Amino acid sequence: MPRSQRACKNDQERPGHRSQNAQAQTSNVCAKLITTNRKGRREVLLLSVSRPLTIGRNAEICSYVVSDPVVSSVHCKLYAIRADRINGIKDLSSNGLFLNGHWIRGSSAILMHGDILQLPSSQKFTCVHSAQANRDRGDVFSSATVTENSLGRWIVTSHSLGSGSFATVRLAMDTELSVHKQVACKTIKRKVSDKRNTVAKEAQILGALNHPNINRVYDVVSDNKHIHIFLELCTGGDLFSYISHYEASAYRLCEGEAQYIMYQLLQGLEYLHERLISHRDLKVRTHPSSMKPENILLYSPGPYPRIQIADFGLARPKSYQETLNVCGTVPYLPPEGIVALDNKLMGYVGIPADCWSAGVIMYLMLSGRHPFDYGVVPGDSNWPSSIVIQSHNTESQYWLSSERNDEVVKRRIIEGDVEFLDEIWGGIPEARALCQWFLSPDPQTRATVHDAQNSRWIRCDLQELKTAYQRRMNSR
Numbered sequence: 028m029p030r031s032q033r034a035c036k037n038d039q040e041r042p043g044h045r046s047q048n049a050q051a052q053t054s055n056v057c058a059k060l061i062t063t064n065r066k067g068r069r070e071v072l073l074l075s076v077s078r079p080l081t082i083g084r085n086a087e088i089c090s091y092v093v094s095d096p097v098v099s100s101v102h103c104k105l106y107a108i109r110a111d112r113i114n115g116i117k118d119l120s121s122n123g124l125f126l127n128g129h130w131i132r133g134s135s136a137i138l139m140h141g142d143i144l145q146l147p148s149s150q151k152f153t154c155v156h157s158a159q160a161n162r163d164r165g166d167v168f169s170s171a172t173v174t175e176n177s178l179g180r181w182i183v184t185s186h187s188l189g190s191g192s193f194a195t196v197r198l199a200m201d202t203e204l205s206v207h208k209q210v211a212c213k214t215i216k217r218k219v220s221d222k223r224n225t226v227a228k229e230a231q232i233l234g235a236l237n238h239p240n241i242n243r244v245y246d247v248v249s250d251n252k253h254i255h256i257f258l259e260l261c262t263g264g265d266l267f268s269y270i271s272h273y274e275a276s277a278y279r280l281c282e283g284e285a286q287y288i289m290y291q292l293l294q295g296l297e298y299l300h301e302r303l304i305s306h307r308d309l310k311v312r313t314h315p316s317s318m319k320p321e322n323i324l325l326y327s328p329g330p331y332p333r334i335q336i337a338d339f340g341l342a343r344p345k346s347y348q349e350t351l352n353v354c355g356t357v358p359y360l361p362p363e364g365i366v367a368l369d370n371k372l373m374g375y376v377g378i379p380a381d382c383w384s385a386g387v388i389m390y391l392m393l394s395g396r397h398p399f400d401y402g403v404v405p406g407d408s409n410w411p412s413s414i415v416i417q418s419h420n421t422e423s424q425y426w427l428s429s430e431r432n433d434e435v436v437k438r439r440i441i442e443g444d445v446e447f448l449d450e451i452w453g454g455i456p457e458a459r460a461l462c463q464w465f466l467s468p469d470p471q472t473r474a475t476v477h478d479a480q481n482s483r484w485i486r487c488d489l490q491e492l493k494t495a496y497q498r499r500m501n502s503r
């Protein structure tokens with residue numbers, strides 16, 4: 028069966044197609060939308076990760092019907108992206124909608140606790156996040172917030188979208204446009220010792236880039252203590268959260284969807300590598316309990332997502348040169364990066380390191396687990412003699428303390444200890460060949476982005492991938 032058809036078949040398993048199974052799942056409700064219908068009756072709509080909501084006029088497609096003529100057939104779609112924290116709304120209408128009185132049209136937006144959504148001249152919906160129902164409502168447009176957090180044309184709200192070791196990322200607003208555009212504001216504390224170099228480098232590198240698969244920088248505003256980087260908003264959450272929707276298929280994406288995401292990752296990397304920039308910190312979270320940030324974000328919610336490479340904090344121009352400062356994250360470092368980490372005098376080259384990380388991400392999407400960072404199982408040679416288990420995921424998967432875990436992961440990477448189980452990879456030999464090539468221990472023989480684009484796995488569906496990609500990039 029052609030891969031595209033396999034993808035279509037598997038489409039039935041996408042999160043958006045699970046509503047029947049999910050009807051009964053009221054326990055994992057992330058948010059409620061409270062509305063008063065035309066007859067004056069109060070109604071409560073439930074939103075969960077496995078159950079997106081569609082609002083519109085068409086009773087056959089929409090999960091909630093508003094029959095006003097001003098309402099589009101499918102007016103908007105709402106997604107819970109990260110349980111109890113962030114929800115996304117996608118406007119699909121011809122006339123837009125109002126979020127807290129601000130007009131949004133043809134784009135996705137983040138919907139926070141307390142936000143009010145209004146279909147033009149029609150029904151209003153108040154968003155109540157389950158975990159925050161009892162907390163104070165923070166209206167992102169309230170005048171207090173505006174004056175307190177106004178930075179030139181930008182309003183920075185207190186709503187956190189995530190944080191990492193260097194930065195806090197908050198929801199912000201561009202007030203210059205008639206359609207109020209939500210953006211992300213990444214705030215980084217200035218260190219005296221840093222003399223702005225690292226941060227300035229990130230902003231400088233990103234500011235000059237313009238590619239649909241790379242998170243765009245709109246502006247950089249500095250004050251005495253902080254640097255604020257205004258970024259294109261990604262409303263679909265991160266790749267790991269997306270993969271986590273696929274609990275029923277052991278967290279594995281279908282081949283067609285993994286291929287589509289890899290195709291985009293390669294497009295973004297090609298753009299970077301052609302400019303001799305390496306990212307050096309491509310990563311996806313490795314297990315559900317990890318709260319660490321990741322750098323592959325979904326531009327908007329929904330199946331077959333458009334992805335963006337984000338966080339260029341460790342990016343390096345002239346990446347064909349060796350770098351002596353090893354950064355990045357252990358489970359995504361190639362063997363030469365691990366050797367350099369343990370031996371401070373050695374260096375490694377950024378571009379092949381990105382290709383290795385791409386291989387790790389590919390493995391994770393297709394097999395449902397990280398190739399090297401998967402905890403330990405009882406009986407494993409890494410099973411600790413004295414128990415220092417930190418947590419466990421499933422009955423058989425245990426996580427060690429992070430230091431101990433890093434040691435185990437490093438050893439597996441150095442020893443090239445990666446398993447391509449036949450039951451998973453046997454049916455997708457072209458994908459296996461590419462993934463193995465990306466995970467070649469020798470950076471000289473490792474697949475480059477160009478090699479990957481010419482690999483059988485990508486080439487055999489190239490035309491379909493290109494068409495789907497173009498269609499997605501052109502759609503709003």
Ligand SMILES: Nc1ncnc2c1ncn2[C@@H]1O[C@H](COP(=O)(O)OP(=O)(O)OP(=O)(O)O)[C@@H](O)[C@H]1O
Binds near residue numbers: 188213265321337
């Ligand atoms: N453009 C964006 N749109 C939406 N959310 C974002 C955006 N950029 C970042 N985030 C969220 O903020 C989190 C932290 O961002 P980021 O990884 O850039 O911080 P960091 O401090 O540089 O991370 P690290 O510790 O990896 O260096 C991300 O994982 C993501 O959840």
